[in-house]
Amino acid sequence: MSKSTDERLRRTFELLQAQLRRESEEPVAPVESAEELLARLDLRVGEAVDDERLFATLDALVAATPRTTTRRFFNQLFSGRDDFGVIGELIASFLNSSMYTFKAAGPQVIVEREVTRRMAELVGFDQGEGLFVPGGSLSNMVGMILARNAHRPEGRNEGFHGAPLTLYASRQSHYSLPKNAGMMGLGRDNVREVDIDSEGCMRPDALRERIQADREAGLDPFLIVATAGTTVLGAFDPIDAIADVAEEFGLRLHVDGALGGSVSFSARHRGMLAGSDRADSFTWNAHKMLGVPLAASVILTKRRGELHGSFDEQASYLFQDAASQYEHGTMSIQCGRRNDALKFWASWKSHGDAGLGARVDHLFDLARYAAARVESDDALVLSKDPSSVTVCFEVRGRSSEDVCERLRLEGRDLVGYGVVDGRRVVRLALVNGAMDRADVDAFFDDVLAVAAHSEQSDNAIEAAAE
Amino acid sequence: MSKSTDERLRRTFELLQAQLRRESEEPVAPVESAEELLARLDLRVGEAVDDERLFATLDALVAATPRTTTRRFFNQLFSGRDDFGVIGELIASFLNSSMYTFKAAGPQVIVEREVTRRMAELVGFDQGEGLFVPGGSLSNMVGMILARNAHRPEGRNEGFHGAPLTLYASRQSHYSLPKNAGMMGLGRDNVREVDIDSEGCMRPDALRERIQADREAGLDPFLIVATAGTTVLGAFDPIDAIADVAEEFGLRLHVDGALGGSVSFSARHRGMLAGSDRADSFTWNAHKMLGVPLAASVILTKRRGELHGSFDEQASYLFQDAASQYEHGTMSIQCGRRNDALKFWASWKSHGDAGLGARVDHLFDLARYAAARVESDDALVLSKDPSSVTVCFEVRGRSSEDVCERLRLEGRDLVGYGVVDGRRVVRLALVNGAMDRADVDAFFDDVLAVAAHSEQSDNAIEAAAE
Numbered sequence: 001m002s003k004s005t006d007e008r009l010r011r012t013f014e015l016l017q018a019q020l021r022r023e024s025e026e027p028v029a030p031v032e033s034a035e036e037l038l039a040r041l042d043l044r045v046g047e048a049v050d051d052e053r054l055f056a057t058l059d060a061l062v063a064a065t066p067r068t069t070t071r072r073f074f075n076q077l078f079s080g081r082d083d084f085g086v087i088g089e090l091i092a093s094f095l096n097s098s099m100y101t102f103k104a105a106g107p108q109v110i111v112e113r114e115v116t117r118r119m120a121e122l123v124g125f126d127q128g129e130g131l132f133v134p135g136g137s138l139s140n141m142v143g144m145i146l147a148r149n150a151h152r153p154e155g156r157n158e159g160f161h162g163a164p165l166t167l168y169a170s171r172q173s174h175y176s177l178p179k180n181a182g183m184m185g186l187g188r189d190n191v192r193e194v195d196i197d198s199e200g201c202m203r204p205d206a207l208r209e210r211i212q213a214d215r216e217a218g219l220d221p222f223l224i225v226a227t228a229g230t231t232v233l234g235a236f237d238p239i240d241a242i243a244d245v246a247e248e249f250g251l252r253l254h255v256d257g258a259l260g261g262s263v264s265f266s267a268r269h270r271g272m273l274a275g276s277d278r279a280d281s282f283t284w285n286a287h288k289m290l291g292v293p294l295a296a297s298v299i300l301t302k303r304r305g306e307l308h309g310s311f312d313e314q315a316s317y318l319f320q321d322a323a324s325q326y327e328h329g330t331m332s333i334q335c336g337r338r339n340d341a342l343k344f345w346a347s348w349k350s351h352g353d354a355g356l357g358a359r360v361d362h363l364f365d366l367a368r369y370a371a372a373r374v375e376s377d378d379a380l381v382l383s384k385d386p387s388s389v390t391v392c393f394e395v396r397g398r399s400s401e402d403v404c405e406r407l408r409l410e411g412r413d414l415v416g417y418g419v420v421d422g423r424r425v426v427r428l429a430l431v432n433g434a435m436d437r438a439d440v441d442a443f444f445d446d447v448l449a450v451a452a453h454s455e456q457s458d459n460a461i462e463a464a465a466e
Numbered sequence: 467m468s469k470s471t472d473e474r475l476r477r478t479f480e481l482l483q484a485q486l487r488r489e490s491e492e493p494v495a496p497v498e499s500a501e502e503l504l505a506r507l508d509l510r511v512g513e514a515v516d517d518e519r520l521f522a523t524l525d526a527l528v529a530a531t532p533r534t535t536t537r538r539f540f541n542q543l544f545s546g547r548d549d550f551g552v553i554g555e556l557i558a559s560f561l562n563s564s565m566y567t568f569k570a571a572g573p574q575v576i577v578e579r580e581v582t583r584r585m586a587e588l589v590g591f592d593q594g595e596g597l598f599v600p601g602g603s604l605s606n607m608v609g610m611i612l613a614r615n616a617h618r619p620e621g622r623n624e625g626f627h628g629a630p631l632t633l634y635a636s637r638q639s640h641y642s643l644p645k646n647a648g649m650m651g652l653g654r655d656n657v658r659e660v661d662i663d664s665e666g667c668m669r670p671d672a673l674r675e676r677i678q679a680d681r682e683a684g685l686d687p688f689l690i691v692a693t694a695g696t697t698v699l700g701a702f703d704p705i706d707a708i709a710d711v712a713e714e715f716g717l718r719l720h721v722d723g724a725l726g727g728s729v730s731f732s733a734r735h736r737g738m739l740a741g742s743d744r745a746d747s748f749t750w751n752a753h754k755m756l757g758v759p760l761a762a763s764v765i766l767t768k769r770r771g772e773l774h775g776s777f778d779e780q781a782s783y784l785f786q787d788a789a790s791q792y793e794h795g796t797m798s799i800q801c802g803r804r805n806d807a808l809k810f811w812a813s814w815k816s817h818g819d820a821g822l823g824a825r826v827d828h829l830f831d832l833a834r835y836a837a838a839r840v841e842s843d844d845a846l847v848l849s850k851d852p853s854s855v856t857v858c859f860e861v862r863g864r865s866s867e868d869v870c871e872r873l874r875l876e877g878r879d880l881v882g883y884g885v886v887d888g889r890r891v892v893r894l895a896l897v898n899g900a901m902d903r904a905d906v907d908a909f910f911d912d913v914l915a916v917a918a919h920s921e922q923s924d925n926a927i928e929a930a931a932e
Contacts, residue, residue, distance in 0.1 A: 048818025093555040134600035175779040185651030187625030313641040319882030353513025418783030433809030
């Protein structure tokens with residue numbers, strides 16, 4: 001290690017420690033516009049700058065970055081900073097392994113295999129396997145590709161001709177499904193949005209009708225996607241009943257458990273995934289409820305060899321040990337692939353199954369507590385009983401959008417709004433294991449404080465904006 | 467910051483420093499089989515372990531991981547450790563931004579915009595833009611999707627029906643093209659492998675004939691992919707002549723410059739990309755020749771708005787500022803997306819355009835030096851004059867595969883083999899800017915030392931293995 005590398009690492013750690021202090025003293029970063037930031041920070045690249053100036057710019061950049069790791073960040077389905085999640089990520093970045101072969105990544109691919117094998121077991125795929133994929137959207141795409149290739153095995157080589165293929169998911173399913181359908185050549189219009197019940201869960205009867213109607217119209221249904229944890233309401237589709245429909249029609253079943261997969265650690269809540277063992281594939285993001293850094297998304301499959309069957313390619317300079325189960329590059333949509341497994345492995349080792357289960361239980365409890373807090377206050381209106389770890393509500397007579405914006409501009413909290421039943425609502429995401437009831441109370445105190453001068457609105461929105 | 471977090475970070479840094487010492491003293495990790503590693507290391511997850519035991523396991527795991535960052539790692543098209551590349555990555559991991567909106571990532575999305583805008587200019591897209599994508603394979607997929615959507619605008623919504631779409635790339639193009647074609651529903655068979663010349667570059671005359679024949683057969687050619695830096699030979703297709711063919715037939719042109727894009731920093735070598743300004747899109751991986759950690763891959767487009775046109779989806783809970791140019795999630799194949807921009811930005815700030823250009827020149831010089839070293843030794847046979855930063859050769863009468871395996875087993879060097887003109891050859895990848903001529907000399911000394919007891923072979927392979 002050169003003297004300068006050592007010195008630079010030391011300065012980096014001072015910078016990170018300064019940020020830890022800032023996060024603790026001021027959990028929401030000062031708000032500036034993009035124009036102000038561009039004018040103030042030296043962000044252009046071209047001329048070399050010396051270490052002094054570069055560290056100063058980095059420090060200013062870090063200070064101005066929204067603080068996703070604090071107890072005041074409720075804006076996304078990730079929040080907080082898990083010690084060993086971060087440590088695993090730092091080490092992985094430092095080692096710079098590429099996860100395609102055992103020769104290049106050694107024990108890191110074994111780590112990936114151990115983690116994904118255990119995750120597969122947890123969702124009921126006892127003989128299953130899995131792989132890290134850069135994000136839940138792409139994990140869902142892998143599940144969609146596996147399903148299409150199973151349905152029309154000739155298509156991978158020949159392309160897909162004949163009757164249009166259709167897939168089915170709830171109206172509350174993730175937007176990656178139509179996005180992926182566009183990318184995969186299925187066509188976004190061939191993603192059927194199935195009606196939901198009052199809890200935001202897909203209705204198996206509506207699903208059955210929709211498939212039946214498409215079949216009769218000469219289309220070729222191939223896949224149902226059940227959502228375990230929708231983005232706004234955190235609702236869980238009834239997987240078991242949906243699996244019945246999949247069986248009835250001979251369709252594949254993929255579970256988008258990007259948010260909800262983590263409940264499999266909880267003895268109290270894992271029943272929400274009942275029937276997942278009957279699915280063919282499963283998306284699960286450990287960077288959501290479990291708090292490891294982005295991205296820690298996994299595609300799980302019931303059957304070993306399916307990933308290989310859809311993604312193996314010849315590359316004689318790279319894949320040279322076909323007998324190995326650790327040539328993960330032949331199971332992946334990527335070639336070079338960073339190590340997203342180590343951070344979750346390290347976090348899991350540190351907490352154990354029991355610790356992760358307790359974290360999930362804690363988050364559910366916090367959501368119940370927050371809902372009760374809303375119900376106890378006449379100024380607040382609960383949109384629905386929370387299904388899992390998000391709580392949607394309104395401030396009576398006040399614009400949900402404006403409430404969120406004021407919380408941000410006043411440096412109090414970062415929280416987002418969504419749409420529920422045609423109304424704009426505040427969505428409080430409780431996914432940070434370090435939070436406790438005092439944080440929830442502080443949040444609602446902030447909400448009430450800014451609501452006093454927020455814009456009036458009944459929050460009803462036009463259908464087009466939903 | 468809690469006491470325990472502080473202590474854990476301190477231990478992490480001791481662990482990284484121990485690894486730096488190991489890398490310097492023993493640049494190739496001890497070789498163990500997967501079975502030995504599984505037996506020796508406590509890799510199972512389930513029970514919680516205490517910090518003491520977890521750090522001990524992490525340390526053993528780190529020590530056993532192949533060392534991609536040393537001067538003895540020639541196995542991949544990445545190698546080494548750039549100080550500010552690593553620092554940017556450590557900071558990004560710590561901040562855990564998700565790059566979909568300005569609200570969530572603030573100045574980090576401005577950083578991404580600055581870096582990609584300048585990269586676009588460097589390849590000749592003066593009005594272009596770009597986005598970070600997790601790896602070159604997926605960047606190529608984005609280029610392929612943009613091309614298909616431009617060719618058949620109705621397809622994104624309706625799916626692709628009618629005449630099969632075909633695309634064209636050289637026989638030496640990257641395996642991600644057929645992989646992506648399988649994923650996108652094009653069919654792997656519809657990727658046409660075009661003949662190459664003696665340097666490994668696509669022949670424009672063969673390309674023209676192939677397109678013409680497919681058109682006459684009723685197929686629907688839509689895209690040519692030119693490769694700037696092939697994986698084994700580092701060859702650069704003649705982009706300008708290929709652009710003529712693309713124009714003649716009205717086809718899109720994508721450049722896979724995952725390896726070669728970086729030569730645009732070099733005044734001496736950027737002529738190898740001549741014509742890239744005529745392409746529609748361009749893949750460029752900064753984690754290859756420029757040495758920043760994996761992954762730092764970018765898709766660049768000539769026309770602003772094309773990414774948005776293919777990947778925007780409604781998500782009322784997330785994309786709430788349609789007027790903003792910083793809603794990068796509406797340009798991306800991902801939803802949640804880690805910050806891969808900061809590491810390249812930090813490295814670029816540190817080196818400047820001139821420093822990165824000098825790095826590229828240095829790597830080309832090293833390759834020339836290595837080739838001359840091969841030619842000066844009767845025991846070695848140069849496969850071809852190097853086109854860029856890889857050098858392919860054989861040890862006369864010795865198995866290339868066995869030479870590589872002995873280098874690894876004896877803890878000397880990690881280097882891979884590939885196939886050139888029906889012969890198995892050692893591929894020396896010179897992409898680590900910290901290496902110098904002494905490292906090249908040391909490598910060949912090692913090669914000759916192990917060759918003395920390597921298996922005999924003429925390295926001719928069966929056509930099927932190519």
